[in-house]
Amino acid sequence: VLKLVDEGNPAREFQELGMSKEVADETQRLLAQRGGVVLVAAPEGHGRHTTFASFLAYLAAGAGRNVMSLESPVRYPIAGVAQCQVGGRTGLDFASGLQSLLHQEPDVVGLADVPDRDTLAMVFGAARRCLVVALCGLGDNLQALAWLREAGISPESQGLLLRGLMSQRLLPKLCSFCREPVAEPPRLLEGVRGRDVGELTFYAAHGCAECGGTGRSGRVAVFELLVLGEEVRERLLRGEPLNESPEVVNTA
Numbered sequence: 001v002l003k004l005v006d007e008g009n010p011a012r013e014f015q016e017l018g019m020s021k022e023v024a025d026e027t028q029r030l031l032a033q034r035g036g037v038v039l040v041a042a043p044e045g046h047g048r049h050t051t052f053a054s055f056l057a058y059l060a061a062g063a064g065r066n067v068m069s070l071e072s073p074v075r076y077p078i079a080g081v082a083q084c085q086v087g088g089r090t091g092l093d094f095a096s097g098l099q100s101l102l103h104q105e106p107d108v109v110g111l112a113d114v115p116d117r118d119t120l121a122m123v124f125g126a127a128r129r130c131l132v133v134a135l136c137g138l139g140d141n142l143q144a145l146a147w148l149r150e151a152g153i154s155p156e157s158q159g160l161l162l163r164g165l166m167s168q169r170l171l172p173k174l175c176s177f178c179r180e181p182v183a184e185p186p187r188l189l190e191g192v193r194g195r196d197v198g199e200l201t202f203y204a205a206h207g208c209a210e211c212g213g214t215g216r217s218g219r220v221a222v223f224e225l226l227v228l229g230e231e232v233r234e235r236l237l238r239g240e241p242l243n244e245s246p247e248v249v250n251t252a
Helices: 022-030 050-058 096-103 115-127 140-151 155-161 185-192 230-238
Strands: 036-041 067-073 083-084 108-111 131-136 162-175 181-182 201-205 216-227 248-250
Touching: 022 050, 022 162, 022 185, 022 201, 022 216, 050 067, 050 108, 050 162, 067 248, 096 108, 096 115, 108 115, 115 131, 115 140, 131 216, 140 162, 140 230, 155 230, 162 201, 201 216
Parallel strands: 036 131, 036 162, 067 083, 067 108, 108 131
Antiparallel strands: 162 216, 181 201, 216 248
16 A cells, blocks of 8 residues: 655644634644643544644644654654654654653653553553643544543543543545535434534535546545533543533534
């Protein structure tokens, strides 16, 4: 597999990534924290490294924050971030690399992967000293919460240190030349939360010469942000499910 990576500066404006203004503003508030964990959950190939680089670029643009990262490999050079590559000839893995970075008293540490339980435990330990932004290859926020439980992160640690979770997917975008408005599909309406359905227009595309008959053209990012406010923290401590949490912010 050959991957082509644009090494230009990653977007710093989160709305350029596809976030709504509401989600972008809430994300900035999360990244302003001086400690804790922010997790970004997405499968490989769904733009998580671009989001990760955008977060680090945003943090490095702030006033006087020491931002460091562990990546394998370093995909985007980011001004103001001390980026360290793990694996290969370096002899470092994410756990040992994180331990080394903490000796340098960073304000922010970014981890491009959390490969095992030991590294995850170190992430939550480091979050008592600095803000940690970490990627995990899970499908959504609820899977990420289940992963934390299965990995032995106690509800107390989650409630105290977990600031928020963001999941994202890249979905096929309908061709703008052949898409047409359609009636609201009932099954889709059941899954719409936090929006007045009357504000939404649904489309279908049947294919044309511009899109090669596929009905698709490019991809669009979809984000879900789970902010751990007081109610969510209390539910975590009580061991209650969060699938109907009112503090989930969605954008398409």
